Amino acid sequence: MATKVAGQQCEASNGAQNQAGGHQEVGHKSLLQSDALFQYILETSVYPREPEPMKELRELTAKHPWNIMTTSADEGQFLNMLLKLINAKNTMEIGVYTGYSLLATALALPQDGKILAMDINRENYELGRPIIEKAGVAHKIDFREGPALPVLDQMIQDGKYHGSFDFIFVDADKDNYLNYHKRLIELVKVGGLIGYDNTLWNGSVVAPPDAPLRKYVRYYRDFVLELNKALAADPRIEICMLPVGDGITLCRRVS
Ligand code: SAM
Numbered sequence: 001m002a003t004k005v006a007g008q009q010c011e012a013s014n015g016a017q018n019q020a021g022g023h024q025e026v027g028h029k030s031l032l033q034s035d036a037l038f039q040y041i042l043e044t045s046v047y048p049r050e051p052e053p054m055k056e057l058r059e060l061t062a063k064h065p066w067n068i069m070t071t072s073a074d075e076g077q078f079l080n081m082l083l084k085l086i087n088a089k090n091t092m093e094i095g096v097y098t099g100y101s102l103l104a105t106a107l108a109l110p111q112d113g114k115i116l117a118m119d120i121n122r123e124n125y126e127l128g129r130p131i132i133e134k135a136g137v138a139h140k141i142d143f144r145e146g147p148a149l150p151v152l153d154q155m156i157q158d159g160k161y162h163g164s165f166d167f168i169f170v171d172a173d174k175d176n177y178l179n180y181h182k183r184l185i186e187l188v189k190v191g192g193l194i195g196y197d198n199t200l201w202n203g204s205v206v207a208p209p210d211a212p213l214r215k216y217v218r219y220y221r222d223f224v225l226e227l228n229k230a231l232a233a234d235p236r237i238e239i240c241m242l243p244v245g246d247g248i249t250l251c252r253r254v255s
C-alpha cells in the first residue's frame with residue numbers, strides 16, 4: 001500500500017494522472033489517497049473553524065509564487081490545538097515563510113507567550129506581518145532574520161536557554177534537521193516537544209530508487225530518511241510520526 005502511494009505520487013510529480021484521483025503535485029498538503037477526502041476534512045472541520053486572520057493569511061499566501069511552502073490549514077489547526085493541550089508558553093519556530101504556522105502558534109499561546117521565529121527571508125514574513133498585527137498577537141513574536149543554526153549555537157553557549165522551550169517547530173532546510181536536533185534537544189525542556197515537519201517528504205521516503213522524483217525532492221529525501229532513522233534511535237526522546245500535512249514527527253524529550 002505504502003509503495004503504491006509513493007508510486008502514485010512520484011508519477012504525480014511527473015505530471016501524470018493517477019487512478020485514485022490522488023495528488024498530482026508536490027505541495028498538495030496531504031498524503032491522503034484521495035483529494036476528495038482531504039477536501040472533506042478541510043471543508044467539514046478545518047475551514048468552518050479557521051480563525052479569520054488565518055483565513056486571510058492563507059488566502060494571501062495562496063497568491064504568492066512560493067505558496068507550495070505554506071503549512072496546510074489542517075496542520076495549522078492541529079498545531080494550534082497541540083499547543084493549547086500542552087499549555088505551551090515559550091516556543092520557537094525555524095522556517096516562517098509568510099507565517100501561517102507562526103500565526104497558528106501565536107493564536108494558541110497565552111498573552112505573555114513567546115515565539116522565537118527565525119527565517120533567512122524577512123520579505124515573506126513582512127507580507128504576513130500586517131495580518132499577524134491585526135490579529136493582536138505580534139507582541140508574542142521575536143523574529144530574527146538569518147540562518148537559525150548560529151542563533152541556536154549562541155543560545156547553547158549562553159547557557160540560560162537550556163531546557164527552556166515548551167515547543168519547537170522545525171520547518172526549514174531539511175539538510176540541517178539533524179544539526180538542529182543536536183542543539184534543540186538541549187534547548188527544549190524535559191517533557192517538551194519538538195515537531196519536525198515534512199518527515200514523509202511527499203511520500204518519497206518509500207519511493208523506489210529509480211522513481212522519477214523532482215530534483216529537490218530527491219536531494220532532500222536522503223536527509224529526511226537519515227533524520228527519521230536517527231530520531232527513531234534517539235533514547236532522549238519519545239516519538240510519534242503523524243501523517244498530517246506532509247508528515248510531522250513529534251519528539252517528546254524524556255531525558
Ligand atoms: N512554517 C512556514 C509556514 O507555515 O508557512 C513554512 C516554512 S517554509 C517550508 C521553509 C522556510 O525556511 C523558508 O521560508 C526559508 O526561507 C526558511 N529557511 C531555509 N533555510 C533556513 C535557515 N538556514 N534558517 C532559517 N530559515 C531557513
Ligand code: CA
Binds near residue numbers: 069070071198246
Ligand atoms: Ca512544512
